[in-house]
Amino acid sequence: MRFGNVEIRPLGxxxxxxxxxxxxxxLSIILTVVVNLLLR
Structure with missing residues (x-):
C-alpha cells in the first residue's frame, strides 16, 4: 500500500x-485526536 511518499509493505x-x-x-488514535482538535 502507498500513502503519499510512504510505502507500507506487510511483512511476513x-x-x-x-x-x-x-x-x-x-493511526486511528492519532486521527481521532486531530479531528477532535480541529472541531474544538
Missing part, C-alpha cells in the same frame, strides 16, 4: 501482522 509472519495491527490502531 506474526511480527509483521502484529506491526500492521498496532500501526493501524495508532
Amino acid at each position: 509472519g506474526a511480527l509483521g501482522c502484529l506491526l500492521m495491527i498496532v500501526g493501524s490502531i495508532l
Whole structure:
C-alpha cells in the first residue's frame, strides 16, 4: 500500500501482522485526536 511518499509493505509472519495491527490502531488514535482538535 502507498500513502503519499510512504510505502507500507506487510511483512511476513506474526511480527509483521502484529506491526500492521498496532500501526493501524495508532493511526486511528492519532486521527481521532486531530479531528477532535480541529472541531474544538
